[in-house]
Amino acid sequence: MSELKVAADIKVGDKLLGWAASEDVRSRGASGGLVTAVLAAALETGLVDRVLVLKKVSEFEAYPVFTSDVQEVLESAGSMHSVPVNLARYLKPETCSGKTALPAKPCDARAVVERVKRNVMSSEDTYVIGLNCGGTMHPEKVRKMLETIYRLDPEEIAGEEIVKGKLVFFTKDGKEHAVPIDDLEAEDLGRRDSCRYCQVKIPTNADLACGNWGVPGDLAEKVTFVEVMTEKGVELLRNTVSAGFAEVMQPDGKSISAREKVNKVMLGMSEKRKTEVFAPIENGKERFEYFRKELENCIHCGACKAVCPVCTCGEDSKCTAYFSLADSHKMSLFHMVRFLHLSDSCIGCGQCEDVCPAEIPLTRLYQRFAVPVQKEYRYLPGMSDRTPPFFALKLEDNEDKEGGGCTCR
Amino acid sequence: MEPEKTEISKSWEPRIVMFCCNWCSYAGADGAGIGRFQQPASMRIIRVMCSSRVDPVHVFSAFLEGADAVLITGCHLGDCHYINGNEKTLVKFNFMRSMLKELGLEEERLQLNWISASEGEKFAEVVRMVTEQVRQLGPSVLKPEGVA
Amino acid sequence: MQVNNRENVYASICPGCGLACGLYLRETVSETGEALVSVDFRKSAQVNAGKLCSFGLKLPLYYAEPQTSMVKGQKSELEAAISASIEALKTAPVKSLAFFSVGNATNEEQKAFSVLAGAFDKDVETGMGVYSSLPVSMHAALNRNMSLEEVEKAKQVFLFVDPYSQYPLLLRRVLRAKENGAKIVCIGPRHLPVADEQFCLKPGEYGKFLFPSQDSVLVADIHPYSDPEHIKAVLELAEVSGSKTLILKPFANSAGAGLLTANTKQCTLEKLLEGIDSGKIKTLFCLESDFLELTPDREAAVRALSKLDSLIVQTSSRGELSRLADIVIASEPFYRKQGTVLNAEGRLLSIGGDSTLSFDALSSLAAAFGKQLDFESARKEVFEDFGLKKAGEFAFRAPAEPCSGPVETEAPCSKYEPGQKSCSIFLSESLQEYSSASISASLVYSLSPFMWHGLEDENDFVELNLRMIRRLGLVKGGTVKIRSQGKIVDIKFRVSSIEDGYLLSSQRLPITGFPGVEVKFSVR
Ligand SMILES: Cc1cc2nc3c(=O)[nH]c(=O)nc-3n(C[C@H](O)[C@H](O)[C@H](O)COP(=O)(O)OP(=O)(O)OC[C@H]3O[C@@H](n4cnc5c(N)ncnc54)[C@H](O)[C@@H]3O)c2cc1C
Ligand code: SF4
Ligand code: SF4
Ligand code: SF4
Ligand code: SF4
């Protein structure tokens, strides 16, 4: 294996293996505690004012908190697969008045990018430490899995991990219980629906992209593979290494290609699932009937909008201002406006679906509109600073970009 | 139940909400009237200052309140009295059209056309054409119950 | 720039209805000490998986104005308000006292309130008059617990409530039951999208048209305006068919409040109001219960309440009632309370706060009348009363005694003429007889959490079906004039899919008393 890398040598494009210097952080971190070390170092050295992390309540419950307390950051180490929260939503003008760092799954990182475009906060002041993501699970489903498949008492669970395509629960008696995720998903358990067709697995849109893919077997759970994506990423990692919070080294070529390979396989699975889920409904009347039927139970609570991390309108928004409960329309204007507005911007994070009290598969509905539009404009929201196509001032602005443009006329 | 095309009741006539910009297409409508060009009575014209004033909310509301089609008209590209309003209209129009299509509406139910102040005859022609297309399609699925 | 706001996150529950959904309340305390609350989704909550209805999402409005203690219209310290209350209770003739709490307080507070009332040989009134109209043998059935999850497993679900507006977090359970193959039978004037079969029936007709089985679940609710005939008929239907019942309740701790008061002769709000009006009740103590919001006739209530010698209100919310009160004992907002509530499923839920301010106020009141009760012992007693060993999300109340012995049935079906099939038919026929100048309808309120808590929602309209709207010649965007007992309201309307002859409203109309009122329309 190669030598440790010194801080000054870190540059954009580097692919490295890293781990926390502290034994304690290493043991609590998901794989080497690098992310925690980066966050803690950024706070400790004053690179950022506050950090957004998860505060754990139990194995299945955690909520986001802003903190300037390094201890709280250290306690947040570990991956919580049963906490399907989108952290970007908590970044608001009133919470982002200093420099902020946060860990971010691809959907978090994508939402950060979209929120920056909508002037919620500035990119310079937001440090995004990306986490690869294979998917998250809704705690309600986790409980159901434990009950019906694993036959374990939730209170008995000491930990959980995803290893080689299996979801493993560790019980307090020291035993392991593993079931292949495919089997779980065959029974509509396992990951959230939206995660199964999620389009980004490595957050190349973040400042750093961290994950365990590509970590050699003998180092599994001891180190994290990190790719340095931006100058801010360089700043973060150099800061961590020079403050003595973490160590990094060059991986061998095998690691790098292994990571790429897993990513490809995962993206392939997502693509396949996406094709299945979004099989076109050819007949227009049937399409309308599909949307009408899915929306008929909507109670207009507004949760889907409130939770959406790419929607930054706040209280006064077009979808709500012109919608009235007194109307008895065939379809709610609220939903029609949202379908349109999100057609270029929906990142498929699944939040809306998670919180809908009427169990409407909302992400599927939004994606029905987004898939063709995003394909047509060759625009993947949250992946670059390109202006959303809907806000283009003229037709050519969309054509100039990565080709595409509109052909629907 | 949605009536089949063949069973469309005799009394049904297409109702089309038409947005005309103040400077070109609305003047075109005047021209069509003055020139006494034959045109069906299917249009409900709403005058806006510029075609770009037409917001998706207006279009959706028109459909939800019972329009069988919406026709947006404005000045020819390059002639917009607000320099490039109609280019923005075009961007928005494309979005609305793909959205409504995905929702299950026929493409012809949302149309865009550029009509200048002097094109009274074209105005009448567009109205006839759109009305005929919509007549073929029958009532819109978004039409509320109890609205003709 | 550094943000110095302090953020407290409470893993809390929604005080909106008897389901008591889980949520997070994020309280941002600014440097000046002002607290701003926002609601966040708590996906691990068992009751609701983090999902909320619009009431839950609007909780920041509910929590917007903190209460301050008052004595005779003047701001005062909490202690002063407590002493003034002691004084008022001491001087009042024992017979003229009444204690009122519908179930917005914790079990521990409710316990302390009962102890206080007990010092005067009184029971706490919960406003659930239905208890006194039903035989005691039926009371257990009203509190028998059943988890929402069980609804999903039912083969047939009979809904006597409208889950869309009344108990929104019930809806997903019903939808899942339907997905699992259950038949959904809805009883009420509104046509619900989830319904496989829809009936509009009078209580006496349930037995004739509804055929639940042992795998069925009957979902109904009891509230201060419940029609005893209806509840009785539902319980009898369950008894005869062996089906299970889920009896929902409108307040977060209705179930706890009901079980903690030994009073089986709860009087109705109307009776209570009568007592006040006639001078039988001279001192009224309301615990987290807004008598004005609850009462059928607001104006009459204001008039009656002004006749009281003292009105003592212990509350966290600012409403008109606290403006009328002689003494206001300010309590902390619900989410800051330490303690538990028992939701409609029978699940004991911890509120998640750490303050016992309100409890302490009650216990010092009780102490002044010789009854000692500290929080820990109240807590213990609550557990004992419910037959529980531990608190927390997983705790279920031990099943209540099943209804023993046969219920005294009065064969209610036979009271109805065989010709009256369902009221839909009945009403639409009778409608024809009216000339269009005097169309009438029966007014039915959709009793939503907004209505019970007097919080405004965006539903300032009434609902009628298309046929009635046509007959009345109403036009879109206009209003409808509704007349009842000499009063008229002019209000927006909506075309809804409801039965002929019904007028639905989800806000209180300033025209008349409560349920089932016949109203007339003024035709232009
Ligand atoms: C849900 C999830 C799925 C993942 N799937 C993969 C995968 O398929 N392949 C792969 O290579 N890597 C995956 N990772 C990344 C991997 O598990 C490690 O997080 C990464 O290798 C960094 O390890 P670490 O020890 O440095 O992190 P740690 O030092 O343990 O830090 C983890 C950080 O992540 C935050 N966090 C935990 N849970 C969440 C969450 N649900 N949402 C947002 N932030 C969270 C914590 O607050 C903490 O700051 C996943 C991570 C998560 C959270
Ligand atoms: S949507 Fe994608 S990035 Fe987000 S949790 Fe699911 S798999 Fe991960
Ligand atoms: S979350 Fe669901 S029920 Fe609520 S408004 Fe959105 S779609 Fe409707
Ligand atoms: S619409 Fe739903 S899936 Fe799309 S970005 Fe918003 S919350 Fe995420
Ligand atoms: S259903 Fe009831 S408890 Fe749940 S959010 Fe709505 S009002 Fe609150």
Ligand code: FES
């Ligand atoms: S003014 Fe006619 S399109 Fe702008």
